[in-house]
Amino acid sequence: MVDLLGLHKRFQAEMEAAVLGVLRSGQYIGGPEVAAFAEELGAYLGAGVHVVPCANGTDALQIALMGLGLEPGDEVITTSFTFIATAEVIALLGLKPVLVDVDPETFTMDVEQARRAVTGRTKVILPVHLYGQCADMTGLRALADEHGLALVEDAAQAIGSHWNLGSAIEPDRRAAGTLGDIGTTSFFPSKNLGGCGDGGAIFTRDAEMAAKLRMICNHGSKERYLHEVVGVNSRLDGMQAAMLRVKLRHLDAFNMARVAAADRYDALIAEVNASDGEQLPRVHTPARDPFSGHVFHQYTLKLGDAGQGASLRDGLALHFTEKGIPHGIYYPIPIHRQPAYLKYGIDPADLPVTEDLTNRVISLPMHTELTEEVQGRIVGELAAYLRSL
Numbered sequence: 502m503v504d505l506l507g508l509h510k511r512f513q514a515e516m517e518a519a520v521l522g523v524l525r526s527g528q529y530i531g532g533p534e535v536a537a538f539a540e541e542l543g544a545y546l547g548a549g550v551h552v553v554p555c556a557n558g559t560d561a562l563q564i565a566l567m568g569l570g571l572e573p574g575d576e577v578i579t580t581s582f583t584f585i586a587t588a589e590v591i592a593l594l595g596l597k598p599v600l601v602d603v604d605p606e607t608f609t610m611d612v613e614q615a616r617r618a619v620t621g622r623t624k625v626i627l628p629v630h631l632y633g634q635c636a637d638m639t640g641l642r643a644l645a646d647e648h649g650l651a652l653v654e655d656a657a658q659a660i661g662s663h664w665n666l667g668s669a670i671e672p673d674r675r676a677a678g679t680l681g682d683i684g685t686t687s688f689f690p691s692k693n694l695g696g697c698g699d700g701g702a703i704f705t706r707d708a709e710m711a712a713k714l715r716m717i718c719n720h721g722s723k724e725r726y727l728h729e730v731v732g733v734n735s736r737l738d739g740m741q742a743a744m745l746r747v748k749l750r751h752l753d754a755f756n757m758a759r760v761a762a763a764d765r766y767d768a769l770i771a772e773v774n775a776s777d778g779e780q781l782p783r784v785h786t787p788a789r790d791p792f793s794g795h796v797f798h799q800y801t802l803k804l805g806d807a808g809q810g811a812s813l814r815d816g817l818a819l820h821f822t823e824k825g826i827p828h829g830i831y832y833p834i835p836i837h838r839q840p841a842y843l844k845y846g847i848d849p850a851d852l853p854v855t856e857d858l859t860n861r862v863i864s865l866p867m868h869t870e871l872t873e874e875v876q877g878r879i880v881g882e883l884a885a886y887l888r889s890l
């Protein structure tokens with residue numbers, strides 16, 4: 502699905518020098534590389550953005566919620582069609598995950614469904630910028646402001662993506678993760694900006710909040726051995742920061758390579774859909790929201806029509822496995838069907854889009870090293886499967 506070795510080979514000398522520099526510095530936790538990375542990432546994300554590095558993207562979400570001073574039982578609205586971490590941290594903090602449906606085209610939070618889920622106990626709206634495209638931050642910001650709610654963005658899959666808060670004519674593009682009150686991301690190796698180990702970060706434009714989040718990351722302490730709040734131990738290490746600094750300089754180029762690969766897939770699949778005289782099941786390439794950038798953390802297809810069931814998709818996954826073609830299903834079981842989350846009593850009938858997408862999505866290999874030839878082979882196997890039906 503990804504080719505990290507191929508990518509790292511292109512930057513081998515720079516990355517090895519970065520690691521060796523930290524090894525020889527004797528400063529492994531904190532230190533100048535972590536500070537410089539936070540500074541550079543903040544500058545990349547936009548003027549006035551504070552970056553608080555931490556140990557991983559899951560911690561980033563947990564710490565963001567801890568920064569909001571919530572109470573047990575407070576409700577956090579998020580989606581069911583996401584990686585488990587998003588809901589997990591809500592549950593872990595004794596808060597109540599309220600899972601709403603997503604838009605069938607963009608796979609991100611449906612603003613109207615979020616609006617309907619607001620109650621007197623709602624405190625936070627937590628959209629996920631799934632697969633690299635932003636949720637409707639204009640609509641969600643308005644909804645959050647209307648009810649005095651905090652807006653926290655899970656931008657683990659969307660670093661380098663942008664949302665246009667303005668209009669088509671007068672755009673006001675802001676980096677994913679900087680539109681809400683707090684944003685979070687992950688530097689897990691396969692993410693668009695990935696380290697060679699775990700890492701994460703929290704973003705905010707509020708300097709006071711940044712100081713509080715930094716304190717929570719450090720056992721709730723600003724001053725050594727004085728603990729103002731209950732915190733956690735969550736740190737980005739120096740070697741990861743040094744390598745991430747190298748990769749951050751190329752992040753836009755990496756994301757452009759992904760978009761170029763997505764464009765090639767789109768064109769190849771359009772040819773399959775247009776095949777003369779054949780009644781092949783429809784393959785829906787990813788929709789692109791005109792208000793959002795897309796950094797294609799995943800290139801995710803929808804197979805067949807709404808209500809299709811899983812057999813067409815599962816058949817393709819089997820065919821790909823037989824032909825040695827990597828593929829992924831993100832995510833095969835939505836959160837509301839996970840055994841640990843059944844107790845929140847979310848009715849699948851309230852999440853028809855999520856239920857449908859769970860049956861129909863499949864992601865193709867997507868990374869910076871894809872070539873037209875490899876993509877041609879992948880789409881060739883997709884077409885062969887459809888014609889075999």
Ligand SMILES: *Cc1c(COP(=O)(O)O)cnc(C)c1O
Pocket residue numbers: 557558559560583584586587629655657658686687688689699700701
């Ligand atoms: C990867 C990911 C996370 C968690 O990041 P880790 O660094 O693996 O903890 C959270 N949310 C989403 C949507 C992700 O894709």
